[in-house]
Amino acid sequence: RRARPVREVLFFPSRPCCIEALLAEAAEPGAPVRPCPCPLPSGDTALSRLVRRLLSARRSLDLCLFAFSCPQLARAVQLLHRRGVRVRLVTDAQYMGLHGSQIGRLRHAGIQVRHDQHSGYMHHKFAIVDRRMLITGSLNWTTQAIQSNRENVLVVEDAEYVKAFQDEFERIWEEYNPANYSFF
Amino acid sequence: RRARPVREVLFFPSRPCCIEALLAEAAEPGAPVRPCPCPLPSGDTALSRLVRRLLSARRSLDLCLFAFSCPQLARAVQLLHRRGVRVRLVTDAQYMGLHGSQIGRLRHAGIQVRHDQHSGYMHHKFAIVDRRMLITGSLNWTTQAIQSNRENVLVVEDAEYVKAFQDEFERIWEEYNPANYSFF
Numbered sequence: 001r002r003a004r005p006v007r008e009v010l011f012f013p014s015r016p017c018c019i020e021a022l023l024a025e026a027a028e029p030g031a032p033v034r035p036c037p038c039p040l041p042s043g044d045t046a047l048s049r050l051v052r053r054l055l056s057a058r059r060s061l062d063l064c065l066f067a068f069s070c071p072q073l074a075r076a077v078q079l080l081h082r083r084g085v086r087v088r089l090v091t092d093a094q095y096m097g098l099h100g101s102q103i104g105r106l107r108h109a110g111i112q113v114r115h116d117q118h119s120g121y122m123h124h125k126f127a128i129v130d131r132r133m134l135i136t137g138s139l140n141w142t143t144q145a146i147q148s149n150r151e152n153v154l155v156v157e158d159a160e161y162v163k164a165f166q167d168e169f170e171r172i173w174e175e176y177n178p179a180n181y182s183f184f
Numbered sequence: 185r186r187a188r189p190v191r192e193v194l195f196f197p198s199r200p201c202c203i204e205a206l207l208a209e210a211a212e213p214g215a216p217v218r219p220c221p222c223p224l225p226s227g228d229t230a231l232s233r234l235v236r237r238l239l240s241a242r243r244s245l246d247l248c249l250f251a252f253s254c255p256q257l258a259r260a261v262q263l264l265h266r267r268g269v270r271v272r273l274v275t276d277a278q279y280m281g282l283h284g285s286q287i288g289r290l291r292h293a294g295i296q297v298r299h300d301q302h303s304g305y306m307h308h309k310f311a312i313v314d315r316r317m318l319i320t321g322s323l324n325w326t327t328q329a330i331q332s333n334r335e336n337v338l339v340v341e342d343a344e345y346v347k348a349f350q351d352e353f354e355r356i357w358e359e360y361n362p363a364n365y366s367f368f
Contacts, residue, residue: 007344007345009345009348009349011348011352013304066322116334118332119332120197120328120331120332120333120334121329121332121333121334122333122334123322123323123329123333123334123335124322124334124335124336125322126322126336136321136322136336136338137320137321137322138250138307138308138309138310138320138321138322139307144304145305145307147304148302148303148304148305149304149305149306149307150300150304150305150306150307150308150352150356151307151308152308152310152320152349152352154320154338154345160191161191161193161338164193164195165193165336168195168334168336172334
């Protein structure tokens with residue numbers, strides 16, 4: 001029986017929350033979860049919902065993110081990579097070197113990253129899980145945006161929307177192929 | 185007969201295009217359109233599609249925009265206001281005073297504008313046409329974003345998504361009521 005397709009709207013700011021239990025469960029399903037010593041609640045928040053959706057990836061995660069500096073989301077992505085999910089990440093050249101960016105850490109972990117070479121911004125903020133679920137909106141993956149800004153994220157399992165964004169991802173992935181870089 | 189609900193994905197950058205014919209037709213439907221002397225083509229682009237969707241408003245246009253400096257989109261919004269469409273605009277306090285912002289011009293035209301009072305950003309970029317059609321994505325309404333950035337905009341006629349964003353709009357509209365401003 002097919003579950004009903006996901007249709008979810010998340011609004012931010014999100015209350016701060018601890019996602020250790022989510023990460024532990026994803027790393028080792030069914031294992032007893034040690035309580036986290038941090039003072040944050042682990043309740044249901046926009047951030048925890050976003051993390052849950054990402055951690056549902058089994059085969060692939062395609063990320064197209066203007067800014068990525070949130071350590072919690074970077075840990076979720078690294079966990080998926082370690083679990084064998086094929087992670088590809090496209091980002092913006094001007095932003096990836098800024099203080100707090102997680103791009104270097106993800107590259108060190110072995111995740112494939114490509115970036116633009118233009119003066120215009122690679123301003124998308126979307127993720128595609130298993131070529132099946134689209135996560136898109138106004139939210140940059142930064143702690144400031146998650147905790148302080150008014151933001152929206154749509155989560156949709158809809159073949160038509162997923163295909164449009166997957167095609168855009170593949171176009172950008174090819175365009176930003178390092179083989180095409182020009183050096184001045 | 186109800187037309188099929190709109191489901192459209194627009195990707196930017198958009199080729200530059202002339203929207204004078206679209207504006208003239210919206211201002212005076214059926215009137216002969218004088219050819220525009222500008223050198224830009226008036227073909228089908230992501231920008232012209234976005235403008236068409238906005239100009240379809242008959243009763244209301246609710247705008248929740250982090251940055252609004254594109255003069256073409258400002259002209260479309262002013263035209264709707266003159267035509268009697270109820271336009272409400274929520275924006276970000278830090279960005280509305282920047283060079284090229286269209287917020288002052290829209291206020292002068294008599295359009296109701298409210299802004300945040302927080303250090304966090306009002307980072308949404310969505311519009312709701314006639315409480316029926318949601319236009320949302322990564323795109324700030326700036327010429328730079330339209331012409332230079334990789335951006336996405338979803339256009340959806342879907343009661344569930346529209347309701348979620350309309351509720352968010354009303355919450356923000358009330359929260360940013362000037363009666364609630366505090367002065368230091």
